[in-house]
Amino acid sequence: MPAITATAPGKCILIGEHAAVYARPAIAAPVMDVAVRVIISARPTGQSDSIQVEAPAIQLSADLSELAEDHPITVIIQLVKAHLHADRMPAMHIRITSTIPPAAGLGSSAAVAVALIRALTRFLGHPLDDVTICQLAYEAEKRQHGSPSGVDNTVITYARPIYFVKGQPFEPLSVAESIHLLIADSGQPSSTAAVVADVRRGWEKTPANYEAIFDAIGSLARQARSCIEHGPIKSMGALLTQNHTLLQQLGVSNSKLDRLVQVALDTGALGAKVSGGGRGGNLIVLVEDPTNPRIATALLAAGACRIISSTLHPTG
Numbered sequence: 001m002p003a004i005t006a007t008a009p010g011k012c013i014l015i016g017e018h019a020a021v022y023a024r025p026a027i028a029a030p031v032m033d034v035a036v037r038v039i040i041s042a043r044p045t046g047q048s049d050s051i052q053v054e055a056p057a058i059q060l061s062a063d064l065s066e067l068a069e070d071h072p073i074t075v076i077i078q079l080v081k082a083h084l085h086a087d088r089m090p091a092m093h094i095r096i097t098s099t100i101p102p103a104a105g106l107g108s109s110a111a112v113a114v115a116l117i118r119a120l121t122r123f124l125g126h127p128l129d130d131v132t133i134c135q136l137a138y139e140a141e142k143r144q145h146g147s148p149s150g151v152d153n154t155v156i157t158y159a160r161p162i163y164f165v166k167g168q169p170f171e172p173l174s175v176a177e178s179i180h181l182l183i184a185d186s187g188q189p190s191s192t193a194a195v196v197a198d199v200r201r202g203w204e205k206t207p208a209n210y211e212a213i214f215d216a217i218g219s220l221a222r223q224a225r226s227c228i229e230h231g232p233i234k235s236m237g238a239l240l241t242q243n244h245t246l247l248q249q250l251g252v253s254n255s256k257l258d259r260l261v262q263v264a265l266d267t268g269a270l271g272a273k274v275s276g277g278g279r280g281g282n283l284i285v286l287v288e289d290p291t292n293p294r295i296a297t298a299l300l301a302a303g304a305c306r307i308i309s310s311t312l313h314p315t316g
């Protein structure tokens with residue numbers, strides 16, 4: 001049997017993280033410049049249920065039976081087994097490689113879930129449609145992150161810009177003009193689950209304050225949608241920066257991220273904000289001219305450890 005390969009891209013949240021968990025709209029886009037790749041090959045001489053897993057990025061090389069029950073890879077494989085009512089699995093070797101930095105707000109865990117579900121179900125001869133892949137990846141995300149909105153697994157499964165409201169069917173977005181983004185890594189790893197849990201504690205203490213911030217973020221997402229679908233994209237810059245201010249009020253930024261946002265704005269960015277869970281991870285910066293190195297150079301000088309230049313092209 002030939003080896004089966006599946007990939008899934010990274011993602012960035014253009015506007016609306018955290019408020020998305022409270023059913024306000026968010027806009028997310030795939031980051032095709034980074035990806036998870038899963039390759040599954042048969043081990044014809046192996047015993048059934050003997051599954052070798054190799055993931056060099058997290059120094060993992062083990063038999064599945066050696067992993068904890070709540071290990072993300074075990075959880076994903078168990079979800080697939082249950083969905084397919086498969087009692088036993090053929091012996092196989094699963095190799096997972098990734099260029100998506102983990103714990104950086106770029107959707108690494110959802111991308112592993114999507115690529116592994118896709119590869120495994122194809123390998124077992126039961127390829128699934130995107131709706132089902134997205135549902136299973138959401139279940140995996142829930143086991144890892146507590147109360148995710150579902151935006152990460154959705155944008156990564158469908159690999160297109162989306163307008164997302166928790167609990168509702170997502171809406172694919174058409175893109176009127178090129179959207180040039182710099183995605184700048186602060187170099188500070190951060191757990192989305194922990195930050196989401198902190199925001200929940202704040203919301204429980206002063207719900208009216210948090211609800212007002214979520215409403216304001218939702219309103220920015222609606223305005224940004226219009227910029228993306230009808231232009232001008234330049235006008236989205238101020239919306240991103242306003243979103244950053246609201247994320248500061250939620251307590252999900254920090255001094256390094258704030259400094260990098262300011263450096264981006266001072267060197268000519270149209271807008272900049274934290275993207276994803278925050279308290280570290282990545283910023284997104286909207287730029288007019290991706291060939292001008294000025295903003296990226298300034299961000300690197302100010303402590304960003306890596307910059308991805310990513311463009312969302314008009315959908316025509």
Ligand code: MEV
Pocket residue numbers: 013016017018019020021105147148149150151152192196276277
């Ligand atoms: C994470 O990419 C986005 C958050 O809003 C969490 C979620 O929506 O599940 C922080």
